[in-house]
Amino acid sequence: MATAHDLNRQSVELTGDEHVRISPLCTDGQILEYYFEDARTTPEALRRGARVSSNGPFLGFRPGPEDPYQWLTYDQVLERVNNFGSGLIKLGYKPGQSTFVGIYSQNRAEWVITDHGCCTYSMVTVPLYDTLGPDAVTFIINQVGMKVVVCDVQAKVELLLDKADRTPTLQQIVVMETVSDEIKETAKENNIDIISFTDVEAMGRIEPHEPVMPKPDDLLTICYTSGTTGDPKGAMITHGNIIAGMSGCCAHIKGFGDLTADDCMISYLPLAHMYERSCQLWVYMQGGRVGFFRGNIRELMNDIKELKPTLFPVVPRVLNRIYDKVISQVNSSCLKKFAFNLAMRKKRALIKRGIIGNNTIWDRLVFGKIQAMLGGNVKQFCSCGAPMSERVLQFARCALGCYVYDCYGQTESACPATMTLPRESKTGRCGPPIPSCSVKLVDVPDMEYFVENQQGEVCLKGPSVFKGYFNDAEKTSETLDDGGWLHTGDIGQWLPDGALKIIDRKKHIFKLDQGEYIAPEKIENIYTRSQFIAQIFVHGDSLQRYLVAVVSPDPENLQNWARSKGLTGSLDELCGNKVVKDAILKDLVQQGKTSGLKGFEQVKDIYISSEQFSIENGLMTPTFKIRRLELRRRFEQKIEEMYNNLNCMK
Structure with missing residues (x-):
């Protein structure tokens, strides 16, 4: 695997008629399937994290708003993972790909324990989330034929029970926190058992089962995309898909963004989506830590200050809020505004020379307080979901003094497909393909986008691309062509240096x-x-x-x-x-x-x-x-x- 990052040659075109581009980091033109030999499935990745961290801290949480983070070690999590998976087997759920387990919860340690408890026994998890709406949740339970859902709080249990007459397959709800006797009685009336999370763990502790480890081609999850219209679609993501995606990221930023057991990520974006799930895999397969926010987005900054993360996954909306807050304070004083603008110019000049850091005089005099807002240790920002505006991206690179990666991908590609290079100074682009993905553009004549002009619909191929939509051959065939190319619906343009820019959307015309x-x-x-x-x-x-x-x-x-x-x-x-x-x-x-x-x-x-x-x-x-x-x-x-x-x- 090559390690050079040539900003003037960010992707290479393969010979042939399709104008396929790949990363120059691909050895002999071969697409990367995995980065670590001992991490080819998510259970293997978790065990690798335990080994390279020497059983270091893994999952962190705050019991109260003034409390410090408390940590579960890797071995503690692995023990609970095996207990929970064994407990599900005790409840009658068979190890293997025919068992689907719903997860209806905010981000927390038990979410991760449930997920790994299932995949350690080759079961398939199906995340649910509030903003899908009750009708969509009902649709998913019925389409999958789900028998058990793991919930965090009573309110989620109530939502499931409200629709119990429309979800005949649902038999059991495992709940992480206590529920009232009234709710238990309502569940009983609907022939649904309420079981506590700790009781499931206890069953598995008493009667443990040997893990039934999955293969890379086995399903990890069915991740439903909410979409803008119609019923949600269940993207079938394998262990190999998510491993390939994050392996490509590891190779892409090798030498710049390598993670260690000392690294820590703040978890607040929904684990029900592949972006957050992929980022957590990135951390734990390299032995890092994940600290959860307390569930209230308004208190996120307080959690960040306490956690002091080194890795901060964002969507542009979050960075926009940070930017707006800073600019509001800067504009309150002519002196502050002058100093801020001067410092931004000086840091931009350094970035153009490939110098990225937070140890300049401008950081000490101007940007130190801004960096302290985020705990003072952030080394990397990863942004996905939408393009960042030029002013916000420049602000993040200069004022926060860290690498900022603008990523492009979809649920169907297990999240990342392209990613800006570590020392990229330009904006308005989403970078070249990562080493685990091939990218090509295809003509869209109705919109006058043609490959000969370096424009067209973005299509993706590689080991990170999903297997199709669950029980929906029609939508699968609309998205995956006979050659295995994922048609994204986004219109892209190849820039002269080989980076990709998203310029339009095909679907909403x-x-x-x-x-x-x-x-x-x-x-x-x-x-x-x-x-x-x-x-x-x-x-x-x-x-x-x-x-x-x-x-x-x-x-x-x-x-x-x-x-x-x-x-x-x-x-x-x-x-x-x-x-x-x-x-x-x-x-x-x-x-x-x-x-x-x-x-x-x-x-x-x-x-x-x-x-x-x-x-x-x-x-x-x-x-x-x-x-x-x-x-x-x-x-x-x-x-x-x-x-x-x-x-x-x-």
């Missing part, structure tokens, strides 16, 4: 009444560069000539602008102010012109909503993508009013 194709996500990505915009939903259909949009403004920027113009009032009042609306619409159009949008791609009217799109109000997916169907339903009346006004003006 529609025609206006004149026949013009519209890719709303491309327009939304441009409009979010406006100072006024926190979130935006661009809408159009084949019966209308124009595009309209629902805008959720950036409250702080909007109120600062309003004060500068002598406008007063609450956020709700500003959102209803015509002067504000005209200013935002004008700025959006200008952003569109600057970025080369055609006239028919510009919105003609907007509605400003003071309510942010969020997971909690159902307007975003758990991976922070907007739910288009739900947004259209929620703002149907406002959309109709905008079109009525526009049509009256013809």
Whole structure:
């Protein structure tokens, strides 16, 4: 395995007609399946972590808001893993691929113990999560034929019992915390047994079973993607898939981002998704530690300060919040603003020379307090789910003084497929293929994207690509072609240095009444560069000539602008102010012109909503993508009013 990172030659094209690109780090052009000989499945990876850490601390938690982290060692976790898996067998569940176990819980040690307790006996886990909604949870239980679900708290048990008449296969609920006698009685009435997590462990301790270790091609999990419309799809992920993905990451950043037993990760992104699960694998197969947040995202910064992590997986929304908080403080003083901007310029110059760190005079004088917000030890940020804006990415690299990797992947690729290089100084890209994945682009004629122009739909292939959707041959054939290529639906462009850039989305396209194709996500990505915009939903259909949009403004920027113009009032009042609306619409159009949008791609009217799109109000997916169907339903009346006004003006 080569270790050089040539920023001018980040990927290489294989000979042939398909224009396939791979990492230059692939030895003799061979795609990487695993990085460590003794970690080819997740149970092997956990045992490797125990060995290389010399039974060091593994899983950490805080009993209370003022308490320090308490730690379970690798051997303690392994003992509980074997006990829990043996306990499931005692309950009547057979080792092997025919047993599916649901996990309906926030991130915590018991989540990991359940997951490994199942896979140590070749069982398959099926994560459930709140934002799927009760109907989707019911759909998943029935599609899989699930007999047992492991829950964390009583509220989750209640949600399952509310739908018990629609989930006839469900027989047992294992719960981590105590539940009331009333809930136990309700469960009994529905012919469902409630069993405590500790009791299952105790059964396995009394009657242990030898592990039934999986093979790399065996299923690890069925990870359901929420999607923006329709029923969720169950991506079948094998042990080999997730091992390959994270092995590729290890090889990709070798010499820069190698982890040891001294490294620690903060766990707060949902374990029900492959991104968080992959990151944890990355840590434990190298003997590192994972500390869980206490479950309240508002208290996350407090947990981070106590944990002092070295590895921080993020989605752009989290980094955006950190950035906004810092900039708000910087803008409170002309002196602070001057010092901050000067320090940013100096650090950017260093990064362009390949120098990344937090030990300069600018770190001591300006950025030290910012770094202390995150515990002061962060060495690596990994971002996935959406592209980071240039200003936030530059802020993270400069002010936090650490490597920041912008990754691209999907659930169906066991998360990572491409990843920026450690010393990358440019922005607006998601890097080259990691050594465990091949990438090619294919023509999309309807959208005028052609491979000859280095543009097209991104397709992925390799040992990290999933096996298909559970019990859904039709959707599988729509996503995986006969050659084994995963069609992502994203439009990419190869940059001259061999890095990939995501420029559009194929899936969400529609025609206006004149026949013009519209890719709303491309327009939304441009409009979010406006100072006024926190979130935006661009809408159009084949019966209308124009595009309209629902805008959720950036409250702080909007109120600062309003004060500068002598406008007063609450956020709700500003959102209803015509002067504000005209200013935002004008700025959006200008952003569109600057970025080369055609006239028919510009919105003609907007509605400003003071309510942010969020997971909690159902307007975003758990991976922070907007739910288009739900947004259209929620703002149907406002959309109709905008079109009525526009049509009256013809």
